[in-house]
Amino acid sequence: MKKNLIVGQSGGPSAAINATLAGVIAAAQRDERIGTVYGSRHGIEGVIHDMVIDLTDFRELEKLKSTPAMALGSCRCKLPQDFDAPVYQFIDTTFQKYNVGYFLYIGGNDSMDTVDKLSRFYADRMDAPMIIGLPKTIDNDLAGTDHTPGYGSAAKYLAVTMNELIRDTAIYAIKSVTIVEVMGRHAGWLTLAAALPKLLGGQKPDIVAIPEVPFSESFFIDQIREKMKTTDNIVVAVSEGIRDERGEYIGSSAKSGAVDNFGHVYLSGVGKHLEVLVKNKIGCKVRSIELNLMQRCSSHLGSLVDIEESFSIGEFGVQAALAGESGKMATIKRNGDQPYSISMDTVKVTDVANREQLVPSKWFNLEDKKVQGEICRYILPLIQGDIPKFQNAYGLNDYVIF
Amino acid sequence: MKKNLIVGQSGGPSAAINATLAGVIAAAQRDERIGTVYGSRHGIEGVIHDMVIDLTDFRELEKLKSTPAMALGSCRCKLPQDFDAPVYQFIDTTFQKYNVGYFLYIGGNDSMDTVDKLSRFYADRMDAPMIIGLPKTIDNDLAGTDHTPGYGSAAKYLAVTMNELIRDTAIYAIKSVTIVEVMGRHAGWLTLAAALPKLLGGQKPDIVAIPEVPFSESFFIDQIREKMKTTDNIVVAVSEGIRDERGEYIGSSAKSGAVDNFGHVYLSGVGKHLEVLVKNKIGCKVRSIELNLMQRCSSHLGSLVDIEESFSIGEFGVQAALAGESGKMATIKRNGDQPYSISMDTVKVTDVANREQLVPSKWFNLEDKKVQGEICRYILPLIQGDIPKFQNAYGLNDYVIF
Numbered sequence: 161m162k163k164n165l166i167v168g169q170s171g172g173p174s175a176a177i178n179a180t181l182a183g184v185i186a187a188a189q190r191d192e193r194i195g196t197v198y199g200s201r202h203g204i205e206g207v208i209h210d211m212v213i214d215l216t217d218f219r220e221l222e223k224l225k226s227t228p229a230m231a232l233g234s235c236r237c238k239l240p241q242d243f244d245a246p247v248y249q250f251i252d253t254t255f256q257k258y259n260v261g262y263f264l265y266i267g268g269n270d271s272m273d274t275v276d277k278l279s280r281f282y283a284d285r286m287d288a289p290m291i292i293g294l295p296k297t298i299d300n301d302l303a304g305t306d307h308t309p310g311y312g313s314a315a316k317y318l319a320v321t322m323n324e325l326i327r328d329t330a331i332y333a334i335k336s337v338t339i340v341e342v343m344g345r346h347a348g349w350l351t352l353a354a355a356l357p358k359l360l361g362g363q364k365p366d367i368v369a370i371p372e373v374p375f376s377e378s379f380f381i382d383q384i385r386e387k388m389k390t391t392d393n394i395v396v397a398v399s400e401g402i403r404d405e406r407g408e409y410i411g412s413s414a415k416s417g418a419v420d421n422f423g424h425v426y427l428s429g430v431g432k433h434l435e436v437l438v439k440n441k442i443g444c445k446v447r448s449i450e451l452n453l454m455q456r457c458s459s460h461l462g463s464l465v466d467i468e469e470s471f472s473i474g475e476f477g478v479q480a481a482l483a484g485e486s487g488k489m490a491t492i493k494r495n496g497d498q499p500y501s502i503s504m505d506t507v508k509v510t511d512v513a514n515r516e517q518l519v520p521s522k523w524f525n526l527e528d529k530k531v532q533g534e535i536c537r538y539i540l541p542l543i544q545g546d547i548p549k550f551q552n553a554y555g556l557n558d559y560v561i562f
Numbered sequence: 563m564k565k566n567l568i569v570g571q572s573g574g575p576s577a578a579i580n581a582t583l584a585g586v587i588a589a590a591q592r593d594e595r596i597g598t599v600y601g602s603r604h605g606i607e608g609v610i611h612d613m614v615i616d617l618t619d620f621r622e623l624e625k626l627k628s629t630p631a632m633a634l635g636s637c638r639c640k641l642p643q644d645f646d647a648p649v650y651q652f653i654d655t656t657f658q659k660y661n662v663g664y665f666l667y668i669g670g671n672d673s674m675d676t677v678d679k680l681s682r683f684y685a686d687r688m689d690a691p692m693i694i695g696l697p698k699t700i701d702n703d704l705a706g707t708d709h710t711p712g713y714g715s716a717a718k719y720l721a722v723t724m725n726e727l728i729r730d731t732a733i734y735a736i737k738s739v740t741i742v743e744v745m746g747r748h749a750g751w752l753t754l755a756a757a758l759p760k761l762l763g764g765q766k767p768d769i770v771a772i773p774e775v776p777f778s779e780s781f782f783i784d785q786i787r788e789k790m791k792t793t794d795n796i797v798v799a800v801s802e803g804i805r806d807e808r809g810e811y812i813g814s815s816a817k818s819g820a821v822d823n824f825g826h827v828y829l830s831g832v833g834k835h836l837e838v839l840v841k842n843k844i845g846c847k848v849r850s851i852e853l854n855l856m857q858r859c860s861s862h863l864g865s866l867v868d869i870e871e872s873f874s875i876g877e878f879g880v881q882a883a884l885a886g887e888s889g890k891m892a893t894i895k896r897n898g899d900q901p902y903s904i905s906m907d908t909v910k911v912t913d914v915a916n917r918e919q920l921v922p923s924k925w926f927n928l929e930d931k932k933v934q935g936e937i938c939r940y941i942l943p944l945i946q947g948d949i950p951k952f953q954n955a956y957g958l959n960d961y962v963i964f
Contacts, residue, residue, distance in 0.1 A: 555945060
């Protein structure tokens with residue numbers, strides 16, 4: 161008897177998560193063992209509250225591949241530890257109502273926690289659906305995989321944008337500091353991508369700071385003073401989550417100290433904090449730039465390698481579910497760099513959920529030529545190629561909206 | 563006897579100003595009446611301090627066309643009113659040293675002031691070089707021209723990025739407000755480009771605020787409350803230079819009120835100010851995004867129409883100088899929209915220097931279908947087509963660096 165499939169998306173957006181959705185839909189549509197292909201609105205919440213749409217006849221797969229953010233919507237929902245909680249009954253009711261044999265969930269760390277809990281909830285059930293997690297995060301911090309779908313496109317955005325910002329900040333013959341704040345609460349992978357112009361043998365960004373390396377404000381100011389002896393326009397790439405030696409987030413004290421007209425605190429980021437610090441200690445022209453949501457949703461700069469891998473891992477996940485795998489996350493294994501090639505596999509989601517993959521300490525010294533080479537060999541294959549553009553009659557980017 | 567040419571760039575960067583430089587170089591290189599083609603470093607300062615480079619044999623014109631910011635460097639130098647000031651003698655000395663017959667200056671309002679003053683300084687001199695201003699500003703606020711080179715590429719960046727941000731902000735089923743701050747101290751042209759997804763018949767951005775229309779904070783909050791009845795995720799496009807009915811910049815009081823740990827004021831923009839306002843008055847999730855330098859230097863999203871026009875106006879300026887015109891600014895005249903066609907002309911720089919072209923009042927009501935149509939007819943032809951990519955061996959954007 162045919163079983164049906166539900167796919168959902170969760171966590172933060174990327175330029176590639178809809179490519180994985182497209183891969184799931186494509187593989188499910190063409191396999192005779194699968195009946196109806198459902199999409200769950202807002203991740204697991206769509207299953208809980210019975211908000212699903214029928215994608216069995218959806219045909220705009222190519223356009224979906226280059227649509228940023230979650231076409232199905234997302235959620236930030238953490239399932240309870242207690243499997244007797246009513247929410248699990250709601251989920252089970254929906255799965256039974258739609259005769260679901262396969263549940264695919266695309267997301268990052270928190271989403272894999274959902275996959276893990278659902279798998280354990282269904283562990284002893286004969287009618288359990290096959291539950292597969294598909295990795296997605298621009299942060300590249302998921303364990304058990306060489307890299308995560310979504311990272312390549314964000315990395316490409318960061319490298320290209322940093323290259324442009326370096327040109328922009330170089331025009332005036334005066335001393336200046338430009339601080340570029342990059343996403344990454346715990347892992348520095350995205351900031352390493354922003355550092356590519358330097359890692360490829362250039363001078364800039366002059367200073368790179370990632371969360372894995374304790375940050376000292378006084379050393380930072382010393383570095384700027386030193387570098388200003390030989391260059392006018394200092395460019396800094398900094399992860400939003402840098403911390404001092406005690407593990408305190410840089411700027412966290414300023415956050416509680418700064419107040420506006422209403423007496424409310426300014427929730428400014430580390431970039432603004434360092435801007436004020438430089439202004440204060442050095443007094444030169446200084447500017448901070450927060451790359452904000454653009455670094456995760458700029459699908460016009462999507463990496464073809466990333467988008468195609470993201471699509472493939474969606475297809476792969478469906479195959480794994482059809483083969484009877486459950487409680488697993490699909491992963492990417494790198495077979496080689498020259499030429500770059502990958503294969504896909506699965507790992508037990510219990511082994512990866514709630515674990516983080518950080519930048520290894522052997523890569524901390526970005527001035528080391530060997531380290532530069534290794535990081536470039538890791539990142540460069542992931543940012544290659546451009547995705548096809550879909551444009552409407554006005555010449556503007558055109559997206560799938562469910 | 564052959565005369566030589568100096569070209570310089572001034573003011574703020576754009577994705578197209580190097581295309582105009584390329585046009586000047588191309589036209590000068592192929593005309594037998596011109597000897598050496600010089601580039602002045604950092605605008606007029608390179609002439610004042612004798613910092614020029616020889617571009618006669620420069621060949622990477624196509625790559626230069628897609629290089630963002632000023633390849634020659636820029637300056638923010640205002641020449642004095644007093645023509646007896648020594649700086650004019652320095653300029654004259656350099657012009658004589660290099661046997662300069664033609665001086666081309668690419669820039670915005672302030673740069674045209676330089677062209678105007680230099681022209682008047684040389685007004686009665688038999689050996690005066692021909693002095694031509696070439697318009698450039700992403701702000702599109704120069705008088706005497708249908709639009710300015712550089713605006714089309716920035717407009718394209720804003721429309722594409724807003725389209726992506728709208729997708730990103732739509733994923734969660736919770737009430738939220740996203741405020742996107744766009745450049746434009748006095749004119750709303752760039753914010754109108756960010757509003758294109760709405761002007762083309764969409765719903766978002768939900769609220770658009772430009773400097774030409776007095777802004778009321780209480781009306782703004784009322785608008786958000788009203789719109790939240792029918793939509794979850796409010797998106798706002800706002801010019802950095804919006805003012806209240808008395809002409810005070812919105813958020814200027816907050817700027818003097820907010821202090822950090824050191825007791826220093828936070829120089830946050832209007833986006834952050836409105837973020838705090840919404841947080842305070844409505845209390846929902848709210849985020850502000852400053853598109854910052856990216857909107858002026860993202861040459862990877864350059865408009866082909868803009869880049870080609872920018873190149874052509876550079877060529878045109880050289881022809882005008884060779885024809886004996888001086889004290890003029892080159893301008894673009896729109897001959898038609900369907901098909902879009904332009905021609906070029908010159909105006910006396912005195913008539914345009916220090917004047918601003920604002921968004922006309924007949925275009926203030928963005929809810930009016932007729933107004934939407936007129937603005938789209940104005941902007942859309944300027945953002946068409948993609949510029950060729952220049953990539954190095956690593957697949958990254960590759961630029962000319964003098």
